[in-house]
Amino acid sequence: MLIVAGVAGLIVAMSLMIVRAVLGPSHYDRILAANSFGTKTVLLIALMGYLFGRPAFLDIALVYALINFVTTIALMKFFRYRSLARPLAVAGGEDGADG
Amino acid sequence: MTAPVLEASFALNVALLLMLVVLAAAVVWTRSLLAAILLMSVYSLVSATWLMVMDAPDVAFTEAVVGAGISTIVALGAILLTRGEAVRVSWKRQVVPGLLAGLVGGLLIYAMSGLPDFGDPASPANSHVGRAYLETAKRDIGAPNVVTAVLGSYRGFDTLGETVVILAACIGVALMLGFGPRATLAPPAGAPGDHHVVLRVTAKMLVPLIILFALYVQFHGDLGAGGGFQAGVIAAVAIILHALVFGLRETTAAIPPQAARAVAALGVVVYAGVGIVCIVNGGGFLDYDHLLTPQIEAMIPAGLLGDPDKPHHWGQYFGILAIELGVLMTVSATMITIFYGFAGRTIDAIAAELRR
Structure with missing residues (x-):
């Protein structure tokens, strides 16, 4: 019962994220909505694996967590530098010695 | 349920x-x-x-x-x-x-x-060929995941076609955007405050973990969800993360575009090569039961995996393993080549090209 309540709560939260992602108004709202939507998806899949008795679903939840991270970095880099190719820190700079 | x-x-x-x-x-x-x-x-x-x-x-x-x-x-x-x-x-x-x-x-x-209704047992998809696969996969192939058995063995020829399609997509994108970076990719002077130490340390730790997870997905495909396609994309995501954080120049130094496109073609060669070995050993194309000659099969200790009394399908096992490796190579190298094509073609490079 608690699991079902958790799934229902997540669905409500995801619907709210979709409202923010669709309405905007700025792109940052959308990025934030998409990112936390990914987190909610990870939780939903983990709960669904328990609900349907399929622990293997956790593999897919893990993939989501990893992919969501990389996508968010790509988005932030797009905004900050307008380039996917440049490094985030300059080699040989004050903080580039260990990089 | x-x-x-x-x-x-x-x-x-x-x-x-x-x-x-x-x-x-x-x-x-x-x-x-x-x-x-x-x-x-x-x-x-x-x-x-x-x-x-x-x-x-x-x-x-x-x-x-x-x-x-x-x-x-x-x-x-x-x-x-x-x-x-x-x-x-x-x-x-x-x-x-x-x-x-x-x-x-x-x-x-x-x-x-x-x-037909969802899950209708009398629907054509569930009553003819689908049911036959479910009934015979365990006996013929020995892989617990029926999806892998169908994808890799029963329909191995289709999957070869899909792998060739992915290679074709790689060639198509590369012909349009170039196989690798067009610009010099010299890093611009860093704006003050752009340290991103947390991001760099996190990325450095995550790249090997993502590749490890890709290998898990690759080799776990026999047992659960996953396989060469998924593992290839996950491995490519690790490389893309490296390029995003450390710059495309560093990544192309580690994995040159020439190597990426060679691996993309090599994957198809591995896949088709397995089929040809099967023909040489007297079977049909991609008929993994003929992949290993009886002499080699006799050398494998029967108790290596599972119950020694049950019949083993070493040919099927190694055949699926080898073609999944080919799929992994083609898919990951294709994704990396496509990313190189898009990320390496900066606005400056296009402007320079237009001026010529």
């Missing part, structure tokens, strides 16, 4: 499908291409979750890594090279395409009434 679980999955279906409709409408409605990309990535997260409710984890895996991951990044690279707004078209030019789309949509909805 018991009744409450079925009810829960019905309610989940309704909620997720409603989200899909709202998101698809918003993607069509919005003028900003960046918003459309973000909404598409949310769309594929929802549709992958919906595929999980349908109990198709292999498909959900692919949708998650390709739809939400790679295609978002590649689309970002694409709008860097074009413009961020869709062109406004007058409504008069939209009438005929709109009518056509409405007509096709109406026909599809009409055709839906003739489909």
Whole structure:
């Protein structure tokens, strides 16, 4: 019962994220909505694996967590530098010695 | 499944499908291409979750890594090279395409009434060839995951075709955008305050972990969801993360574009080579039962894996392992080549090309 309540709560939260992602108004709202939507998806899949008795679903939840991270970095880099190719820190700079 | 679980999955279906409709409408409605990309990535997260409710984890895996991951990044690279707004078209030019789309949509909805119910055991998909696969896969192939057995062995020829299609996509994108960086990629002087130490340390730790996870998905494909396609994309995501954080120049120094495209072609060679070895040993193309000669098979200790009394399918086992390796090589190298193509073609490079 608690699991079902958790799934229902997540669905409500995801619907709210979709409202923010669709309405905007700025792109940052959308990025934030998409990112936390990914987190909610990870939780939903983990709960669904328990609900349907399929622990293997956790593999897919893990993939989501990893992919969501990389996508968010790509988005932030797009905004900050307008380039996917440049490094985030300059080699040989004050903080580039260990990089 | 018991009744409450079925009810829960019905309610989940309704909620997720409603989200899909709202998101698809918003993607069509919005003028900003960046918003459309973000909404598409949310769309594929929802549709992958919906595929999980349908109990198709292999498909959900692919949708998650390709739809939400790679295609978002590649689309970002694409709008860097074009413009961020869709062109406004007058409504008069939209009438005929709109009518056509409405007509096709109406026909599809009409055709839906003739489909069998979800999970209907008497439907053609479940009663003929699908049931035969479910009944014989364990005996013929020995792989616990029937999806892998069908994909790798029963329909191995189809999967070879899909791998060749991916290689063709690699060649197509590379011919349009170039196989690798066009610009010099010299890093610009860093703006003060751009240290990103946390990001760099996190990325440095995550890249090997993601590759480890890709290998797990690769070799676990026999037993659970996963396989060469998914593992290839996950491995490519690790390389893309490296390029995003440490710069494309560092990544192309580690994995040169020439190596990436060679591996993409080599994967198809590995896959087709397995088939040819089967022919040489007296079987059909991709008939893995003939992959190992009896002399080699006798050298494998029977108790190596599982119950020694049960019949083993070493040919099938090694055949699926080898073709999945070929798929992994082609898919990951293709994704990396496509990313190199988009990320390496900066605006400066295009401007220089136009001036020539």
